[in-house]
Amino acid sequence: MRGLGFALALLALTGGAAGARECPPLATAPLAEVKTQAPGQRVTVEGVVTGVFLGREALGGFYLQQAGAPEPAAVFVFAPRLGARERRGIEPGVRVRLAAETAEHRGRFQLSAPARVEVCGRPGLPDPVPLELPADADRLARLVDVKVRFDQPLTVTGNYLLARYGSLDLAAGGRLFRPTNAPDGDPAANARRRIVLDDGSYRAQPEPIPYLDAYGSRRSGAVIEGLTGILAHAFEEYRVHPIRAVHFDDANPRPAAPPPVPGRVRAAAFNVENYFLSLGQRGARHAQELERQRAKLLAAAHGLEADLLALVEVENRAEALTDLVRQLNRGAEEAHWRAVPVPQPLGTDAIQVALVYRADRLEVVGAPRVDTDPIHERPPVAAVFRARAGGAPFLAVAVHFKSKTGCPARGDIDRGQGCWNQRRTAQGEALAGFVRRAAHEAAVEDVLVLGDLNAYGAEDPLRVLDEAGLVDLVAARLPPERRYTYVFRGEAGYLDHVLASAGMAERVRGVAIWHINADEPPHLAFDGRRDWYAPDPYRSSDHDPVLVGFD
Structure with missing residues (x-):
């Protein structure tokens, strides 16, 4: 929530780029092409800032997005050493031009070491791309770093890493069940219905813990409507860093007592x-x-x-x-x-x-x-x-x-039932x-x-x-x-x-x-x-x- 809170605060800012001028014409690289280049290439890009997660407690950068057909392209700009004056200009909805180096971090493409960061106007935030689960794997890959919105309800299906990494497991169509809990379970269908709600940071032990209710909990079974944020792929899972406040419907409240069970x-x-x-x-x-x-x-x-x-x-x-x-x-x-x-x-x-x-x-x-x-x-x-x-x-x-x-290396290994x-x-x-x-x-x-x-x-x-x-x-x-x-x-x-x-x-x-x-x-x-x-x-x-x- 540390990075999320910072980003939401920036949404309310109006200074810094309010009077930004248009930048002079200059050839810039399309982001879709930039993301195919090998690490270590110097490129100049231009795009609209869609999410800001600056600071050591957050992702340490921001997202740029360009319009494109049939879908937009976007990239994460890692900028932990960005100067204070340049930081003030990095706000959601402004157009930015910068020179940076292509890089990979833990298998994720990003732009690093940005220089000559110029604010080139305020066209406003692009509309989010509608995304629905289950989604085609190729489409998810194309939308990495893009601003998206889920118009379907998403259910909290896991909270094990909430205090450790500030993330919740979400699923479309209700909570996920183990495929072997019933005869008709489908592991592949579970994977396609799943997304991670992250907190704008990959740091451990967030303080405060995000997404808590009044009891310090966030129970599985709670429901989110209209989740909007940046789609990312990290740690082998697709995840969303929200750019708007996340509201939960407590659809699975704490039971004060066991359900009634008759019998002597x-x-x-x-x-x-x-x-x-x-x-x-x-x-x-x-x-x-x-x-x-x-x-x-x-x-x-x-x-x-x-x-x-x-x-x-x-x-x-x-x-x-x-x-x-x-x-x-x-x-x-x-x-x-x-x-x-x-x-x-x-x-x-x-x-x-x-x-x-x-x-x-x-x-x-x-x-x-x-x-x-x-x-x-x-x-x-x-x-x-x-x-x-x-x-x-x-x-x-x-x-x-x-x-x-405690699985053995051979013999009684996991063949689908653990x-x-x-x-x-x-x-x-x-x-x-x-x-x-x-x-x-x-x-x-x-x-x-x-x-x-x-x-x-x-x-x-x-x-x-x-x-x-x-x-x-x-x-x-x-x-x-x-x-x-x-x-x-x-x-x-x-x-x-x-x-x-x-x-x-x-x-x-x-x-x-x-x-x-x-x-x-x-x-x-x-x-x-x-x-x-x-x-x-x-x-x-x-x-x-x-x-x-x-x-």
Whole structure:
């Protein structure tokens, strides 16, 4: 926003070039031809200034544009050493003539070291070129550096780099979903619908962070109308540096509470994003961060009003789970929350899954079970519960499959479903067998599987579990636009699942995803910007919790 604010301020200026004279006739090079020349050539060009981003905190230059057929041509002039007097004349809408050197910077053409900068009148700003997504790749390439306008609504589909680089991912036609979130996903179509909203700067850590709302957020799902700016191509993506103020329609406001979920029993799957007592490991770096993490997680957990929580990413030591249960009980007259007891440490990973429950509402029947198949670094945990208010017992299983990160050089590489898909599929097969055995041994028919499978809805692990007779409740009960718990590189999808046996699915009264985390930018997390931190449920984790209600 630093560069954007400077450019918008310049739009209001009237001095410097108000009385600019016409320059004497001189042969100048067409910009379209200039941009084909090799670096190091000295050229003289003339054009209208369309965007000004001068200053060390901005792009350090300005854009020139010439009329042309069928479309205009434009170029970025890198001018960090432009003198103060010449800077005063560089305003949007003035015509400028200058001599400069052709250059490339990180693969981007530009003019550098401008000299003899003359202001040659004020013809006014050219009309923006209408641009609509999805756009032909050749047309986008031709319009690089040109002033454009999007007359279609654009939806914020990602905000991961907002605090780091001042940019938002936008998409035409609504937010983007992971291609494997549903059977009909199309990666190429996603790429054609996408554009980056930048801030007139490529510097890291912008101050202030641009585009924030009153809460210090800018949620995915917000909508922009009439975006106008300079089209650029940088860091392998097309992006727009706005030259007018950007206005957002808060089309996806923060949900104060989960959507209504009927049923006498409520269970939730919740990835708590590395709840560690060991400071400086995966979770909090110091005691103050741990307190901030606790406050956010408790706000989310209590807001779910669940009777049973399947927790993911708890540090794999008994003290961490004990502490988390203690925090859940803090302030209550009676300590109702309890953890299902299992051997500690559990498995070979640094994190574990856990089942915690309200003992005043549920009782554990028999001994808990752990899937000891070595395919699992984080073994699934199962227990049979019965509601104290009545109803048939059910088997609940907490799971966390292998992540898509840490890809190998060969073998189980990414073939469209992320790396380690073969491992996750094998984990799905092992889980299906474990569920059958556990249900048979406990003499129960109704099964509920909850957790982070690190697999989207149309990927192989879900296919395996579907073939084993487990119903994907998110796919069965929620519309496609609500099926997400996580956002990665601007694409949403659900990694967190609630699956049910056929009989259990008939008992289900409702399913919901509480979108408190995936839509929020990461600088609001417990380890993010302290000036925007709040002890509320928003960005308490990087995953949204999934809630199911049943009788």
